[in-house]
Amino acid sequence: MSNPLDHVDQLGAWLKDANLALLELRGPSATLRLVNDGASVRVVEGEESPSVDAPSMTVRAPSPGIFLDRHPLHERAIALVADVRAGDPLGFLQIGPLLLAVPAPRAGTLTDVLVAHGTIVGYGTPLFVLQPIEGEAS
Amino acid sequence: MFKSVLIANRGEIALRIQRACRRLGLRTIVVHSEPDREALYVRHADQALCIGPAATAQSYLNQKAILFAAEVSGAEAVHPGYGFLSENAGFAEQVEAAGLTFIGPTAASMRVMGDKIAAKRAMRAAGVPCVPGPDAALTEDLDAVRAAAREIGYPVILKAAGGGGGRGMRVVESEGGLRDALLLTREEARRAFGNSEIYVEKFLGRPRHVEIQVIADTHGDAVWLGSRDCSLQRRHQKVIEEAPAPLIGDARVREIGERCAEACRQIGYRGVGTFEFLVEDDAFYFIEMNTRLQVEHPVTEMTTGIDLVEAQIRVAQGGRLPFRQDDIACHGHAFECRINAEDPDNFVPSPGVIDTWQMPGGPGVRIDSHASAGYRVSSYYDSLLGKLIVHGATRDVALARLQVALDEARIEGIATNLPLHRRLVADPEFIRGGVSIHHLETKLRRSGQP
Structure with a gap:
């Protein structure tokens, strides 16, 4: 598959022709942003995806919903300072009859829950803090 | 409710x-x-x-x-x-x-009006005048297309059924260019709108863009709320709008307005909507209906004294229209300038932080804007920062208020089209009123602008 970075010049020319200010391409590991200021088109450093080696990580709500710190059939929330594996559900978002799991994006130790059970949250609301598991390479 | x-x-x-x-x-x-x-x-x-x-x-x-x-x-x-x-x-x-x-209206109404051929058919059936041309998609049969174009008379324009806002259109000057234009427009329509249906209409050389605001309730009532002229456009984007449309007889506008309201009753329309027309030599030709609130709705609010958004919400709540056609009158004249975060010379968007935001005031001046000093204009969205709207007892009074208001307005930190507006309101042809939809682009080309 061709890489968009190989076509920056062509993309830039199209951006100028179409009088568009910005073109953003997002991929799993990188973002390409081309900004047209009228005189020229330049590549702007994109936001980087969070590194899995970051010392701590905030897990955010992927969607609007009502935050639940436990599954409705479970009595207890996930314990703090518990070690979790990547993909483990940390909490849930309830949207009417829908229940969306909020999975751990990586393995780590859950050190903080930032929102109270039952709170309405929006996209991007910080929900949990994960720290690297002690003793493992950061 | x-x-x-x-x-x-x-x-x-x-x-x-x-x-x-x-x-x-x-x-x-x-x-x-x-x-x-x-x-x-x-x-x-x-x-x-x-x-x-x-x-x-x-x-x-x-x-x-x-x-x-x-x-x-x-x-x-x-x-x-x-x-x-x-x-x-x-x-x-x-x-x-x-x-x-x-x-807003029902999904069914939106679908009919979103398909330009279906919309034209519905409008013809309701007695709304349309641009000459068949209200059916063109077939692959080139001879039949030639015959249709000949009957209309050249120049004609080919349009995508799924298009709108000026996209998916091509003017054909004579029969020699018809075949290539047909193939190209069909392919563009398929790619851009996922619908390769196209239709043919008479091409009007120097039309004005005039529109009629309507509102309908769910009890079968519909009224029209006057006309707007939105001819001052660049690349099909409106720049300045006014109400009522100048230099068109009241009786002619009333006749068209009544037909629009009747069309709403016939198709069971609900909510606010706008019938857009091209107008040439006092003849109205329906082009499309917008099934939503328009950016330029405030000029109608200023001349009718009706809060359109409030009325729209009330009819959505199931209420009856709080006014009848006889209660609606056009008082004075109103203009609206769309203030965009863009370079006034090359029209490239100008994102950034607004340092200074000073808006004009005084009698008959209204600002509809979410911006202020310190506001960051994002490059992700369209460049509309707000609207400067003025009202006066006559077109001349309103225009004088607009000129002063534009002089007072100051936005710094980003580029805006305020300088363009100041030039436009001093343009003798605009001051006279009734310019065509090509006026602004012709004027810009003469001064070397894109």
């Missing part, structure tokens, strides 16, 4: 809708993208919910996120504003399927 409204839009129109809701005592839920978090209307909302990152596909066009926000907030109605999902029939259906009120 709903008591809460989710506003599925951003910028000045989100604020405009919120003001109407608050005056009606309705709870407002504002959904917003991450960069819009600090906007004034987000802070004023009874509840604000972020629905996604800056990119519109993941936020203001993200139907799932908006419906989720409506569910968790307990919203009972959705106002789509203009642009984004306002003319998306599928979204309107989903909103209603979720048990909420969509503040």
Whole structure:
């Protein structure tokens, strides 16, 4: 598959022709942003995806919903300072009859829950803090 | 009757809708993208919910996120504003399927009006005058297309059935160019709109863009609320609008207005809508209907004294129109300038932070804007910063107020089209009134601008 970075010049020319200010391409590991200021088109450093080696990580709500710190059939929330594996559900978002799991994006130790059970949250609301598991390479 | 409204839009129109809701005592839920978090209307909302990152596909066009926000907030109605999902029939259906009120027409009305051929057929049936040409898609039979074009008379224009806003159109000067134009337009229509149907119409050389505002309730009543002239356009984007359309006889406008209201009754239309016409030599030709609130609705509000957004919400609540046709009159004249964050010479968008924001005032001056000093103009959205609207007892009085207001307005930190507006309101032909839709582009070309 061709890489968009190989076509920056062509993309830039199209951006100028179409009088568009910005073109953003997002991929799993990188973002390409081309900004047209009228005189020229330049590549702007994109936001980087969070590194899995970051010392701590905030897990955010992927969607609007009502935050639940436990599954409705479970009595207890996930314990703090518990070690979790990547993909483990940390909490849930309830949207009417829908229940969306909020999975751990990586393995780590859950050190903080930032929102109270039952709170309405929006996209991007910080929900949990994960720290690297002690003793493992950061 | 709903008591809460989710506003599925951003910028000045989100604020405009919120003001109407608050005056009606309705709870407002504002959904917003991450960069819009600090906007004034987000802070004023009874509840604000972020629905996604800056990119519109993941936020203001993200139907799932908006419906989720409506569910968790307990919203009972959705106002789509203009642009984004306002003319998306599928979204309107989903909103209603979720048990909420969509503040707009039915999905069926939106589908008919979204298909330019179906719309033309419906308008002809209702007695609304249309541009000469068959109200059916062209077939692959080149001889039949030639015959249709010959009957209309050259020049003709080929248009995509799924197009709109000036896209998917090609002018054909003579029969020699018909075949190639047909192939090209069909291919473009297929690629751009996923619908390769095209149709042919008479091409009008120097038309004006005149539109009629309507509102209909769910009890079978519909009225028209006067005319607007939006001929001052660049690349099909309106720059200055005014109401009423100057230099067209009242009787002619009334006749067209009555037909528009009648068409609404016939098709069972509900809510606000706009019938757009090309006008040449006092003859009106229907081009399309916008099934939503328009950016330029304030000029109609200023001349009729009717709050269109409030009326739109009331009819969505199931109320009867609070006025009859005889109660509606056009008082004075109004103009609207769209203030855009863009370079006034090359029209390239100008994102950044506004350092200075000084807006004019005085009698008959209205500013509809969500911007202020310190506001960051995002590169992700269209460049409309707000609208300067003026009203006066006559067109001359309104124009004088507009000239002074534009002189007073100061926006610094980013480039805006204020200098262009100042030039336009001093243009003798614009001052005289009744310029064609090509006037602005011709004027810009003469001064070497794109």
